[in-house]
């Protein structure tokens with residue numbers, strides 16, 4: 001079975017389970033914040049280097 005990155009859909013062997021993080025930049029009227037989206041997605045190295053995320057540590 002081929003594994004593809006769930007963010008960019010590119011085939012890659014180096015996929016890591018992450019939780020996507022949405023970052024809200026600070027504005028003049030609101031403080032910045034970030035929201036972690038649970039559930040987990042497999043991301044390739046390129047996406048992990050470009051987009052904010054939390055790496056899901058394997059259990060055990």
Ligand SMILES: [Zn+2]
Pocket residue numbers: 005006007008009010043044045046047048
């Ligand atoms: Zn990717």
